Amino acid sequence: MTTAAGAAVAATSITPAAAAAGETTDSLRTFRRTADYAVTKLRAVAPGVTAFPEITRFEKWTYSQNGGWIGGFWPGTLWLASLHSGDPQFRTLAMASAEKLAPRQHETRDHDLGFLFYPSWVTGWRLTGDEKWRTGALNAAASLIQRYNEKGRFIRAWGALGTPGNAGRVIIDTMMNLDLLTFASKQTGDRKYLDIAISHAKTTERVFLRPDGSTPHVFDFDPETGAEIGPNTVQGYSPTSCWSRGQAWGIYGFTTMYRRSGDPLFLRTAQRLADFALRALTPDNVPVWDYLAPQAPHDVKDSSAGAVMACGLLDLAKAANRPHYREAAIRILTALCDTCLTTKSTRAEAIVARGTRNRRAEDGVEVSLPYADYYLLEGLLRVLMPKEIDKAIDLSSV
Numbered sequence: 001m002t003t004a005a006g007a008a009v010a011a012t013s014i015t016p017a018a019a020a021a022g023e024t025t026d027s028l029r030t031f032r033r034t035a036d037y038a039v040t041k042l043r044a045v046a047p048g049v050t051a052f053p054e055i056t057r058f059e060k061w062t063y064s065q066n067g068g069w070i071g072g073f074w075p076g077t078l079w080l081a082s083l084h085s086g087d088p089q090f091r092t093l094a095m096a097s098a099e100k101l102a103p104r105q106h107e108t109r110d111h112d113l114g115f116l117f118y119p120s121w122v123t124g125w126r127l128t129g130d131e132k133w134r135t136g137a138l139n140a141a142a143s144l145i146q147r148y149n150e151k152g153r154f155i156r157a158w159g160a161l162g163t164p165g166n167a168g169r170v171i172i173d174t175m176m177n178l179d180l181l182t183f184a185s186k187q188t189g190d191r192k193y194l195d196i197a198i199s200h201a202k203t204t205e206r207v208f209l210r211p212d213g214s215t216p217h218v219f220d221f222d223p224e225t226g227a228e229i230g231p232n233t234v235q236g237y238s239p240t241s242c243w244s245r246g247q248a249w250g251i252y253g254f255t256t257m258y259r260r261s262g263d264p265l266f267l268r269t270a271q272r273l274a275d276f277a278l279r280a281l282t283p284d285n286v287p288v289w290d291y292l293a294p295q296a297p298h299d300v301k302d303s304s305a306g307a308v309m310a311c312g313l314l315d316l317a318k319a320a321n322r323p324h325y326r327e328a329a330i331r332i333l334t335a336l337c338d339t340c341l342t343t344k345s346t347r348a349e350a351i352v353a354r355g356t357r358n359r360r361a362e363d364g365v366e367v368s369l370p371y372a373d374y375y376l377l378e379g380l381l382r383v384l385m386p387k388e389i390d391k392a393i394d395l396s397s398v
């Protein structure tokens, strides 16, 4: 239910971008109804949530105590719910949840600091102006750049610093952690964060992009010399396949890096990734978990890949001035609203169903995932309330 009059007006008006993309009042009505559903669900579930929702088992959340890599999405979802509803209860809950991430800001044991601190603390600072969120996010950026390997020009994904396991391992997901670094450069005036983000993105473009625009999940380097070893995977079907959530992280991440740097290489790269994913997308508009798995496209779906991809495509449409990416995003969001919500279950605690965490490890198929909920809501609000979402996550370009 929408409680703030201002939010209700913003949610019903058709923006110029929406009109240009031929969006109908039907799709806007569907998106508003779904955002209302998300708020209603969150009102019912949030008071009982004491840690970070990680994945559902039989439709109920199971939790990570320290936030794992997913701890930014619950406070992020609550911030977005506060924007759509105008209900101050969500701000209070978002702050209490974000606060629990405080010990992680100095952590250097993996690359996930952008996932953890952007939707929670950067957004918290942008929406409240409280310096504590800004300072913590800057500390997290300082922690993240310690993982930069000068020889290979990449940010190491996994493994504690100083340990040899995974020391040369790069993953496509890291593209989503770079915006924390661009934030840090903008805030401090120190270019080193932006330079590392640009350098990592260039390395990713060079080694991950196949001629057809698809990507592997992983690329390995010799951590001592920086020499390339080759593609690999952990969450995709194989080193030569294309894990759909990874491809979506790439679309979103390269588009963001174009906006932050102005480098046309990143715009071209985002378009190549998007064009591959859109060619591989089936008429139901919900991505299969891996576009190049042997059974694809007749294999399990991943709604979270669709939600992330839709957000990236909305951004890309504007950055590239190509309305067809926006039209594709609207189709994906509509499909998620029509075929992937938990609306018919009275048990479900999440908003979105039909997610896949790690099909390859047989871990989490047909589940709900906090990043599907977060990015669906982000995507809906990118369409319904573009000014408010810009205020929350900063959609500006250099």
Ligand code: GLY
Pocket: 069, 173, 235, 245, 357
């Ligand atoms: N970043 C981990 C995942 O997408 O599953």
